[in-house]
Amino acid sequence: MASTTFTGARAHVEVDGNILLLCTGVSVADEIQFDPVITLDYFHVVEHAPVGYDAAFAAGRVRQVGTTLRSLGLFPKKGQSPAEHLQNALNVKDDAVATITDSYTNTIVAEVSGVKIARRGYAVGPRALVLEDVGFVCLAVADEGDN
Numbered sequence: 001m002a003s004t005t006f007t008g009a010r011a012h013v014e015v016d017g018n019i020l021l022l023c024t025g026v027s028v029a030d031e032i033q034f035d036p037v038i039t040l041d042y043f044h045v046v047e048h049a050p051v052g053y054d055a056a057f058a059a060g061r062v063r064q065v066g067t068t069l070r071s072l073g074l075f076p077k078k079g080q081s082p083a084e085h086l087q088n089a090l091n092v093k094d095d096a097v098a099t100i101t102d103s104y105t106n107t108i109v110a111e112v113s114g115v116k117i118a119r120r121g122y123a124v125g126p127r128a129l130v131l132e133d134v135g136f137v138c139l140a141v142a143d144e145g146d147n
Contacts, residue, residue: 016096022062063130114139
């Protein structure tokens, strides 16, 4: 019987249909914020009420010359002026989806909706690969239990 353990060697990552080339890792999180209901004249918390939902997605990749997040259309181009830069940022696609797929079973283990790159960065050092860290904002995370 084949292993059902999901590993990095089986992970295939795409953002808006673009393979995240030489991806070194991803992290996905979603959380429900619960606030305590605390009342007068009662020593204990009455309940924890759900008040919000948040999701996060981040990835790392090997930086490749000539293949940038801008060239893939995932990050807005700077533009020739601040106004053009703002216009490019406003025109970023707001319905992009990131998927993490188990390449062995072809099962989508995470689907992150409404992804937009919020930050990216890398550091260059001697005798080292240049790794690019990419942070996304997103709307929601679904997994195979949501189907």
